[in-house]
Amino acid sequence: MKLYAGKILVVDLTNKKVSTEPLREDWLKGYWGCWGLALRYYWELVSPDIDPLSPQNVIVIMTGPFCGTLVPTTSRFCLVSKSPQTGTIFETNTGGAFGPELKFAGYDGIIIKGQADILSYVKIQDDQVSLESAESLAGKGIFETEKWLKDAMGSPDAKTMGIGPAGENLIKYACIGTESYRQMGRGGAGALFGSKNLKGIVCRGTGSISVADMPAFLEKITQHKEANVLTDANLWASTDGTPILVEAMNEAGILPTRNFTYGVFDNRSGINSDAIKAAKRGDRACSSCPLACGKFTHINGAEMEGPEYETLCLAGSNCEIDDLEQVIRFNRLCDDLGLDTISCGNIVGLAMELAEKGRHDFGLRFGQPKAYLEVVSEIAMLSTQRGQELALGAKKLAEKYQALDLVADAKGMEYPAYEPRGNYGMGLAYATSERGACHLRAFTAFSDAPLDVETQTQKVVEGQNFNAIKWSMCVCDFWGSVTHEIMAELLTVALGVTVTPDELALAGERIWNLTRLFNLGAGFTSKDDVLPEKIMNQPLEKGPHAGNVFKKEDFETSKNRYYQLRGWDEKGVPSREKLKQLGLDQLWHR
Amino acid sequence: MEKILYAKPDLCTGCNRCAYVCSAVKEGKFYPTKSRIQINNFTLNGYSVPSICFQCPKPECLEACPEEALYKNENEVVRVDREKCNGCGNCVTACPYGMIEQDAAALAYKCDYCGGDPACVKECAPGAIVFRAEDKELRKLRGLQMKQRIESGNPDQKRHQVGLNLMSLHKGSPKTGI
Numbered sequence: 001m002k003l004y005a006g007k008i009l010v011v012d013l014t015n016k017k018v019s020t021e022p023l024r025e026d027w028l029k030g031y032w033g034c035w036g037l038a039l040r041y042y043w044e045l046v047s048p049d050i051d052p053l054s055p056q057n058v059i060v061i062m063t064g065p066f067c068g069t070l071v072p073t074t075s076r077f078c079l080v081s082k083s084p085q086t087g088t089i090f091e092t093n094t095g096g097a098f099g100p101e102l103k104f105a106g107y108d109g110i111i112i113k114g115q116a117d118i119l120s121y122v123k124i125q126d127d128q129v130s131l132e133s134a135e136s137l138a139g140k141g142i143f144e145t146e147k148w149l150k151d152a153m154g155s156p157d158a159k160t161m162g163i164g165p166a167g168e169n170l171i172k173y174a175c176i177g178t179e180s181y182r183q184m185g186r187g188g189a190g191a192l193f194g195s196k197n198l199k200g201i202v203c204r205g206t207g208s209i210s211v212a213d214m215p216a217f218l219e220k221i222t223q224h225k226e227a228n229v230l231t232d233a234n235l236w237a238s239t240d241g242t243p244i245l246v247e248a249m250n251e252a253g254i255l256p257t258r259n260f261t262y263g264v265f266d267n268r269s270g271i272n273s274d275a276i277k278a279a280k281r282g283d284r285a286c287s288s289c290p291l292a293c294g295k296f297t298h299i300n301g302a303e304m305e306g307p308e309y310e311t312l313c314l315a316g317s318n319c320e321i322d323d324l325e326q327v328i329r330f331n332r333l334c335d336d337l338g339l340d341t342i343s344c345g346n347i348v349g350l351a352m353e354l355a356e357k358g359r360h361d362f363g364l365r366f367g368q369p370k371a372y373l374e375v376v377s378e379i380a381m382l383s384t385q386r387g388q389e390l391a392l393g394a395k396k397l398a399e400k401y402q403a404l405d406l407v408a409d410a411k412g413m414e415y416p417a418y419e420p421r422g423n424y425g426m427g428l429a430y431a432t433s434e435r436g437a438c439h440l441r442a443f444t445a446f447s448d449a450p451l452d453v454e455t456q457t458q459k460v461v462e463g464q465n466f467n468a469i470k471w472s473m474c475v476c477d478f479w480g481s482v483t484h485e486i487m488a489e490l491l492t493v494a495l496g497v498t499v500t501p502d503e504l505a506l507a508g509e510r511i512w513n514l515t516r517l518f519n520l521g522a523g524f525t526s527k528d529d530v531l532p533e534k535i536m537n538q539p540l541e542k543g544p545h546a547g548n549v550f551k552k553e554d555f556e557t558s559k560n561r562y563y564q565l566r567g568w569d570e571k572g573v574p575s576r577e578k579l580k581q582l583g584l585d586q587l588w589h590r
Numbered sequence: 591m592e593k594i595l596y597a598k599p600d601l602c603t604g605c606n607r608c609a610y611v612c613s614a615v616k617e618g619k620f621y622p623t624k625s626r627i628q629i630n631n632f633t634l635n636g637y638s639v640p641s642i643c644f645q646c647p648k649p650e651c652l653e654a655c656p657e658e659a660l661y662k663n664e665n666e667v668v669r670v671d672r673e674k675c676n677g678c679g680n681c682v683t684a685c686p687y688g689m690i691e692q693d694a695a696a697l698a699y700k701c702d703y704c705g706g707d708p709a710c711v712k713e714c715a716p717g718a719i720v721f722r723a724e725d726k727e728l729r730k731l732r733g734l735q736m737k738q739r740i741e742s743g744n745p746d747q748k749r750h751q752v753g754l755n756l757m758s759l760h761k762g763s764p765k766t767g768i
Contacts, residue, residue: 069620070610070713097606097631104622143634156630156750180633208621214614230715238715282636283716285605290715292603296636305636 002212002495003065004028008041009107009129011122013196014055014114018122018129023108029503030583033064033108035091036472036511038080041111042089043514043587048521052084052188053170053195055115061102061161062109064474068100068209068288070221071490072229073476075100075287082522083187083435084195085172085343085393086411089518090187090435093474095286096179098203101159105205116197119168121149124203134199139165139381141336142177149202162200163190164338166380170194171391173343173414174380177335181294181305182286185340186413187435212496220493228481230290237293237478238283242309245417246272249313253543254419254426254445257317258366259349260408260534263422263543267322271312275324286476293478299325307331307341310439313417314345319352319372326369330376337380344379346414347394348372351386353406360401362386405533411436411524418445420535422545425456428558431529432460434515440477441467451545453554457561469508510582513566513574517588526563526572531555592665593721595701595708596728597640597735599756602718604631604638608710615709616699624693626701627710627719630753637760639753640719643668643689643701644736651700654684659698665706670698686739688748734759 007020024041031037038060045058059081066074077099083090102110105126112122121134132152137145145162159179166174167190174190175183184190193199211217236244246268249255253263269275276295284294284305294305307315307327315321315330334341351362363371363386378387389397394414398407408415413436420427425444430437439445442463449455466484475482484501491499531550539547563570567578579585609625617624628641649668652660659674660681670690677696690700701708703721711721722728738755740748 070607070614096633100622146634155746157746179631206623208613208617208619208624210619214618218611218614282600283603284633284636285603287606288610289603289605290607290713292605292716294603303636305633 002210003069003491005103005106005108005209007107009110009124011110011112011131012114013112013116013120013131013198016116016131018131020107030507030510032469032472032504032507033067034062034076034078034093034472034474035080035468036507038062038078038091038109039089039511039514041109042080043518045111046082048082048518049523050082052082052087053191055196057082057192057195059112059192059196060109061112063099063103064472065491065494066473066475068103069211069494070218070288072221072225073286073289073291073479074474075289076474076476077102078471078474079176079184079189081189081192084170084191085188086413086436087522088411088435088524089515089522091471092184092187092189093471094176094178094182094184095289095476096159096182097287098159098161098178099474100287101203101205103205103209104207105203106207110201112196112198114196119197119199121199122201123153124201124205125153126204126206137199139168141165142338143180143336145200146177146180149200153202153204155204158202158204160200160202163193164336164380166338167191167194168199169380169382169391171339171379171382172393173340174338175340177338181335183335183340185342186438190338211494213493217490217493220490224486224490225290228486229479231481233481234291234478237291240273241276241293241295243273243276243295243307243312245309246312246317249418249445250543252422252445252450253545254422254450255317256313256408256415256417256419257542258320259318259353259406260415260419261353261541263419263540263545265317265320265322267320268317270322271316271324271327279324279328289476291478297324297328299328302328302332304328304332304335310417311341311345314342314349316345318345318349320366321369321372322367323369326373329373333373333376337377339376339380342416343393343414344376346408347390347397348375350394350397350403350407351390354401354403357403357406359403362390405538408532408534409437410530410532411528413437419540419545420531420550421540421548422543423447423450423456424453424550424554424558425450425460427531427535427550427555428457428460428562429463431531431555431559432464432562434512434519440471451548453558454561457558458565461562461565464512465505465508467508468511469504472507472511506582510584513578513582513584514587516568516572516574517584520573526559526570529559529572593706593723594645594728594732595642595703595711596720596722596732597642598718598720598731599637599639599760601716602629602638602640603716604629604633605715607713607715608640608719611709611713615704624699626699628749630750632753632757635757637757639756641687641689641749641752642719644687644732645703646736650684650686651681651690654680656680665703667703668700669702670700672697682745685745686741686748687752688740688745691745
């Protein structure tokens with residue numbers, strides 16, 4: 001096949017069997033790869049009412065058509081399943097180099113079923129695949145696990161996915177780590193591995209990927225790289241990386257601070273891009289990325305690739321921690337123990353506010369790093385009472401302490417680093433994302449009309465549809481200027497078959513609607529597409545949007561308009577006509 | 591003065607685009623394990639070391655060849671005459687850097703500077719791979735790299751060990767651990 005490896009690896013952990021099946025080529029034109037294709041497989045394999053942590057649940061890992069080629073920024077790969085954190089369908093993706101390695105081993109994706117009887121790992125060496133014991137890795141961190149897995153493979157060039165104690169302990173915001181500092185962070189992918197007794201996957205691939213016309217493909221790639229990737233629109237990723245957003249979001253007044261109380265952080269100079277540059281040792285890239293947004297930092301013996309903006313905010317400004325060294329330590333602990341830094345920072349910030357408001361004292365205070373660092377391993381290991389309580393997640397913690405007025409979440413997933421009271425689009429994006437509070441589906445943070453309901457609503461629909469196909473190619477967010485036209489042109493040259501921008505646009509809408517159908521099947525309705533009380537009722541303090549809320553009636557206007565633009569009814573159910581237009585009518589029998 | 595290929599590990603981001611393009615040009619496919627340039631990524635340490643052929647002044651691969659299948663061209667580039675290669679693998683054993691290997695038919699292959707216009711250099715956005723006439727700084731860099739000779743192991747192992755050595759010599763070498 002061109003671009004694709006042509007095979008899916010199927011791992012049945014219960015029966016200790018590995019097998020391969022041909023790639024469903026009939027699904028490619030509608031779903032393409034990564035998110036879309038993984039979603040289509042998952043839909044076929046699992047009923048929406050499945051218990052996410054049961055052996056009957058399935059994990060689908062998928063690469064995209066450009067993964068393992070020179071198309072810039074496309075080595076990301078994804079995981080689709082039902083989230084143990086939200087109970088919705090979810091997709092989580094990461095960069096690094098595991099995706100290309102898997103494809104060079106001969107597989108576009110992996111389907112993982114069942115539950116192993118002992119802690120295990122999957123060993124993939126081209127067409128030699130086996131299930132092995134990982135019992136000696138029980139309780140080990142991700143960094144040690146990665147090294148052990150590479151040694152077990154006997155190849156330093158092998159690539160890994162692995163979980164830490166947080167995943168083994170089924171913490172619902174546990175991540176999967178790869179290439180040391182890169183994660184499938186959100187939605188609890190680590191707990192899914194943990195529930196299957198799967199410590200990790202190690203892969204070495206020595207094969208190749210073909211295209212229809214290599215000279216023409218290389219020429220197109222160079223043309224787009226020079227005219228559209230390495231340009232002013234994207235080079236911030238290279239010069240600064242995501243830390244540039246600290247100042248940008250502060251200026252916009254939407255930098256969550258003090259558990260979503262303020263829109264700006266006065267002490268941000270300790271954690272902004274200049275602080276990162278002062279600590280920087282080098283630039284790091286995912287496989288095949290010329291931008292290299294990763295900034296490797298080192299302060300007083302603490303070092304890592306990162307922290308990224310989301311962590312600088314949730315574990316920085318949101319906890320009022322203004323010392324980069326402490327944020328690096330927090331981040332590195334999360335990466336090693338296997339916790340999502342966005343959720344973890346948000347929850348610690350909530351615990352700090354609970355103490356502040358006199359609701360409950362966890363020994364955590366805004367701006368105080370000692371307990372903030374200690375609690376990370378207590379959460380991952382479930383080793384103390386407060387660790388166990390913070391491991392519940394922000395929403396359950398708030399429920400326990402009658403503090404639903406203080407929590408910032410959507411469908412049980414903690415808010416990321418963009419304040420909706422100063423940008424209504426982000427609020428709607430969180431409320432309508434298929435996986436709860438997510439900033440990677442629609443992103444309106446740079447809008448110049450952040451409080452215009454109609455504009456923001458339209459931007460959210462457009463963003464979700466576009467990102468659904470972009471994530472199905474696994475083109476990184478930081479090739480921000482990529483278009484349907486560019487993706488279609490590259491596919492056309494590589495496959496030797498005409499692909500149109502319109503069919504990609506339609507595929508994006510199709511993928512988004514299929515996630516909606518799954519969530520409807522899982523019992524979610526328009527009643528779940530909501531904002532937390534804090535965002536609707538408690539005025540934001542400080543900054544250009546001080547005093548503002550996202551009023552319930554404005555949100556309802558936005559949500560109803562959103563459903564209308566999508567061709568969904570007032571309950572958020574796609575119309576029969578819409579499903580027919582998208583070719584989904586045969587998949588939905590209600 | 592002839593241009594030479596140099597690797598600057600301090601600037602390497604580990605993106606591997608050099609290996610992708612090398613294999614695309616030489617093999618007609620994206621086939622990084624068959625690339626003539628390789629990247630050793632030490633992700634935990636945030637460091638990467640490119641492995642390049644130095645086109646040694648006294649090439650051990652060439653000296654080890656019983657068939658005289660290896661030769662230096664007019665630009666001092668070591669090339670393989672695949673008609674003469676008998677697949678014995680002596681060159682692979684002899685190279686202390688792991689930079690000559692055998693294909694599926696056991697024939698030797700290695701970097702040939704793409705005839706004087708290396709594809710890898712054009713793909714290297716951070717400037718970690720350069721092709722230019724030698725100067726004092728580059729001579730020093732190359733000298734340090736060529737000192738890292740690994741006498742045993744397969745090419746993968748040799749490259750990895752050279753990479754580890756160069757990382758530990760790197761002045762700001764990160765020390766992991768919190």
